[in-house]
Amino acid sequence: MEKSSAKEVRLVNLTKTFITSTRGEVHAVQNVNLTINPGEFVCLLGPSGCGKTTLLRMVAGFEMPSSGQILIDKDDVIAKTPDKRDLGMVFQNYALFPHLNVFQNIAYGLKIQKRPVAEIKQRVLDGLKTVKMDDFAERVPAQMSGGQQQRVALIRALVMHPGVLLFDEPLSNLDAKLRLYMREEIRRIQLEVGITTIYVTHDQSEAMAMSDKVVILKDGLIQQVGSPQEVYHLPRNEFVANFIGKANVLDAKLVSKTADSATIDLEGCQYTIPRTTPWNPGDTVRVVIRPEAVHMGKDEIKSEVLKTIYMGVSQDYWLSVQGKEFEVSDYNPSAKQVYRTGDTVGIGLDGKSLHILDSED
Ligand SMILES: Nc1ncnc2c1ncn2[C@@H]1O[C@H](COP(=O)(O)OP(=O)(O)O)[C@@H](O)[C@H]1O
Ligand SMILES: [Mg+2]
Numbered sequence: 355m356e357k358s359s360a361k362e363v364r365l366v367n368l369t370k371t372f373i374t375s376t377r378g379e380v381h382a383v384q385n386v387n388l389t390i391n392p393g394e395f396v397c398l399l400g401p402s403g404c405g406k407t408t409l410l411r412m413v414a415g416f417e418m419p420s421s422g423q424i425l426i427d428k429d430d431v432i433a434k435t436p437d438k439r440d441l442g443m444v445f446q447n448y449a450l451f452p453h454l455n456v457f458q459n460i461a462y463g464l465k466i467q468k469r470p471v472a473e474i475k476q477r478v479l480d481g482l483k484t485v486k487m488d489d490f491a492e493r494v495p496a497q498m499s500g501g502q503q504q505r506v507a508l509i510r511a512l513v514m515h516p517g518v519l520l521f522d523e524p525l526s527n528l529d530a531k532l533r534l535y536m537r538e539e540i541r542r543i544q545l546e547v548g549i550t551t552i553y554v555t556h557d558q559s560e561a562m563a564m565s566d567k568v569v570i571l572k573d574g575l576i577q578q579v580g581s582p583q584e585v586y587h588l589p590r591n592e593f594v595a596n597f598i599g600k601a602n603v604l605d606a607k608l609v610s611k612t613a614d615s616a617t618i619d620l621e622g623c624q625y626t627i628p629r630t631t632p633w634n635p636g637d638t639v640r641v642v643i644r645p646e647a648v649h650m651g652k653d654e655i656k657s658e659v660l661k662t663i664y665m666g667v668s669q670d671y672w673l674s675v676q677g678k679e680f681e682v683s684d685y686n687p688s689a690k691q692v693y694r695t696g697d698t699v700g701i702g703l704d705g706k707s708l709h710i711l712d713s714e715d
Contacts, residue, residue: 358549360392361517368422384574397561400571426588442511448503457491481509495706522554534704642709645683652702
């Protein structure tokens, strides 16, 4: 398909407060500041009710912000109706016209724009080729699977050559296997067209697999913006650490630090983490430890096995450390010693895989 004239989207202090009769003021989106660069794929990620849809609907023009600005290529679009914002949108329920066939569905917007017939045909067929659905032009939505309908909805948005593409949980209605296929398909086409994309999901693995940048929201507030590697390995707070994957958080004492490393004491063992920290020697710090970053059967931190489950790919353990449950995933268990409930086991850690939380909350 043709390259997009990818646009920049900038949100400045964007806020939406709903006044409700039952819940009073609902702060759906609070003071969001975010820049989405031209051609970037950005996921808005967070639990149900955190404000993802409200944020996307404000960008699309279906919801009026309470305050703040939405700049598309530096142009404030708040006063513009959705059709004047140069956006394409793909919804969870596909929103295809049931009585129109695939060709007519995709051609719909171009016809309204009164494009020449030959051009419409060219663009629609070109789009169908992109999703390998050349043979589907005559079918109506009821004759297609959910995944096929969603590909048609995607092409229908793209043939308009918008500067920005918006998705709201587009894969939620598909089964697990098709979701995996479709996320690759959407990302492949997005990269091919080079279009700026804002993609809403509550599925962290989807966000990790697809995004250049992940925006994690909670209660309408941005918790962290970063690459998948940053939000996983360097979470800003405990919420992010737990929302993206699983995390153990233990208390440790900061022993010393240099310009680019910090040494901590954790249960009498010292580890050097190769990054700076805002904390000072003597401070108690909270350390994020991923379940897959723990070595079982080492002579470091003593623990007791509370529970264990064989998962095939890993042997999972719930240990007791600092009086809390501490999860470990020991991969490739057929090559390892397996421990049982009640066993005492020493665990080992690598400074490189530890992360000290910056904030107190
Ligand atoms: N039209 C509305 N009127 C009142 N409250 C709303 C409205 N739309 C959304 N909300 C509330 O705003 C919050 C954010 O909702 P939403 O943006 O749909 O979250 P998400 O898409 O992340 O699940 C929720 O508390 C929701 O109940
Ligand atoms: Mg939603």
